[in-house]
Amino acid sequence: MKKMPAARGDAAYPHWLTAIIPAGDLLDPGWRLVADNARLIRAEQGAELFHAGDPCKDFVIVMAGCIRVQYLDTNGHEIVLYRVQRGETCILTTSCLLGYTAYPAEGIAEEALHVALLPMAVFRQTLAHETIRNFVFSSMAKRIVDLMMLIDDIAFCRMDRRLAQFLLKQGRRVYATHQDIAVELGSAREVISRLLKDFERRGWVSLRRGQIEVNAPERLAELGCD
DSSP states (O other): OOSOOBOTTOTTOTTGGGGTSOGGGGGSHHHHHHHHHOEEEEEOTTOEEEOTTOOOOEEEEEEESOEEEEEEOTTSOEEEEEEEOTTOBOHHHHHHHHHTOOOSSEEEESSOEEEEEEEHHHHHHHTTSHHHHHHHHHHHHHHHHHHHHHHHHHHHSOHHHHHHHHHHHHOSEEOOOHHHHHHHHTOOHHHHHHHHHHHHHTTSEEEETTEEEESOHHHHHTTOOO
């Protein structure tokens, strides 16, 4: 990661691992390796953490905040792959560390971040301990399921239905630009704008600058992908 000033001994986390694991687990030798060798880092909201092609050097555990991981293709189209939140780790980082490869996507601090970074060499040592292996592989398994669901949505669900589902998840008022939604759904801004205009014409939503008000959630729900 870059553009992230170090914050060793952060007063907010005097025993920082207890923010995500039971205090008793600190006696585990694997977690002791993590506790003794990780460094705590802060990043402001909007900070660019890594880009496609950047080398991967550290294992990441989010202590507070949120990382948005997104992919940018050669035509400039973006899609959000997943988010990493408190107590979670970035499986893209993990896979790059295990495979000695560079990042294929980019990470952005969606909220102000506190993260723990564990150097690659130490991370590989910790994998000798069952507790750390379980933590790493369970995180990867969960995220793979999430990505499979995303692929299923993209491949088999029409964009109008995906847009309707997105709006319903946000609530009655959605504070997002058409471009924000396009990135979230892996579409083009023009497509999202056209669909939203159609929803507005039907009376299902009202459009304002940077805001969408859902007027007929029951009609949007009828567009479900089931």
